[in-house]
Amino acid sequence: MGKPTRFQAPKGMHDILPAEIWRWQRLEAAFIEAATLHGYSEIRTPILEPTDLFVRSIGESTDVVQKEMYTFQRHDDSLTLRPEGTASAARAYVQHAVQALEPISRWYYLGPMFRAERPARGRQRQFHQAGCEIFGDPGPTCDAEMISMLVSMFVDLGIGELEVSISSLGGPETRPKYRSVLLDFLRPKAADLSEHSRARIEVNPFRVLDSKDEGDRAAVEGAPSILDYLSDEDRAHWDALKTQLEALEVPFRVSPGLVRGLDYYNRTLFEISSSAGELGAQNALAGGGRYDTMVEDLGGPKIPAIGFAMGLERILLAMGESERVVEPSCFVVPMGEKATIDGLVLARELRQLGVRVDVDGRQNSLKSKLRRANSSGARVCAIIGESEIETGTVQLKDLLQHSQEQVPRDRATRIIADRLLGSTPRAGGND
RNA sequence: GUGGGUGUAGCUCAGUGGUAGAGCACUGGAUUGUGGCUCCAGUUGUCGGGGGUUCAAUUCCCCUCACUCACCCCA
DSSP: OOOOOOOOOOTTOOOOOHHHHHHHHHHHHHHHHHHHHTTOEEOOOOSEEEHHHHHHHHOTTSHHHHHSOEEEEETTEEEEEOSOSHHHHHHHHHHTTGGGTOSOEEEEEEEEEEOOOOOBTTBOSEEEEEEEEEESOOOSHHHHHHHHHHHHHHHHTTOOSEEEEEEEOOOTTHHHHHHHHHHHHHGGGGGGSOHHHHHHTTTOHHHHTTOOOHHHHHHHTTOOOGGGSOOHHHHHHHHHHHHHHHHTTOOOEEOTTOOOSSTTOEEEEEEEEEOOTTOOSOOEEEEEEEOTTHHHHTTSOOOOEEEEEEEHHHHHHHHOOOOOOOOOEEEEEEOSHHHHHHHHHHHHHHHHTTOEEEEOOOSSOHHHHHHHHHHTTOSEEEEEOHHHHHHTEEEEEETTTTEEEEEEHHHHHHHHHHHHHOOOOOTTOOO
16 A cells, blocks of 8 residues: 555645735735725625526626636536626625615625636636625716725735726717727728737627737727717716826826726726736736626616726735734743643633733743744743742743743733733723 | 746755755754754655656656746736
């Protein structure tokens, strides 16, 4: 018998170990705080949804639906691991008739998403997104507010070199009109386009404008801009959005060629990218836009909506290294059996007062325990040995100040707690 | 999905057709009960996995897996 096979996480799916989880928690806390300040409440939906939900909302012809979904059969149901969060939120909104409870709903979510792509830096098969959705508000005020929230959150996280791109896709009047104008422009140029783009002209001509191919870019130079074909209402919405963003001092770039890979968007479209940190080619940190017809398309009432999603892995790359904030804690070092029992009790007493405590119960040398105390980042260390048990004392060592004092065991808990948490002036504070 | 690069100790990486090394980390000691610095000693590897060539493969060849870069796509 050989050794058992060593398993590893599936391709493109990663463990996040304790050594790095604090960065995730910091990011998540910043997101939750920003969302909460803006009136969003969390929604949690299943990670699996009926496959058709994504086909209908994201769009049958999109890459996400055509080749990236994890889909499987379970009895008679076709289920899919969610590739994004908006469809689920909209499904939940419709299922629970939330429009009957309140005119406007602001939701945020956070969690893993799945897309079967070839992994690269900033692109994994299981990745994590956080996002916000607003149902029932036609904008454009909430559009501007949403973009502004994202930008200030990124700035607060220390991410530099941000670029905000915005555009408008117009509504049901604008799109067909622009589409035919664009087709008239592209068809004669088909011969100059890359094979990839040529194939797209009829399927999704908007995407041709977004090509990275140099030949395509040259050929597309001077293409008509959708912004010149907006209906009066779409134009009013678009102009107001820009005015409000300027008022909020959000620097943005108008990118008429901006395209999202999901079919459901209309009117406001935005993307925030950064060239900071260790981001490679995948430098879009967040993207979103309006999807005013999705709720209705999913069998609900006519309810306008807007949302965005941000990729947590990429944001962490863009954030780069940062100082870990270590919370004050106490390290208890007992030597010997009796002392170990007492160390356990001391630790419990300290925890009851809200102090973070480690007890090193290994049967090894004082030196190695102190080494661990030091590298744990603990601020103080309580040493209990045979002689301390006999004299009813504890050696209280301050690892930062390199000082040590002997304190009575019965006052040790209070003294340590005061030192770490700061003495809390309660009734009659006399200092 | 297409094309390229990489894969040696827990981590960062040297190295060789004759089955391996450094630094960091870890453990012990110098200090029989005192951490961060210093010094000394020690532990750790199926040289990513499988197959082939060879007397002999970690080294050469093929396949495969993982990561990575570009394309693609997107957050």
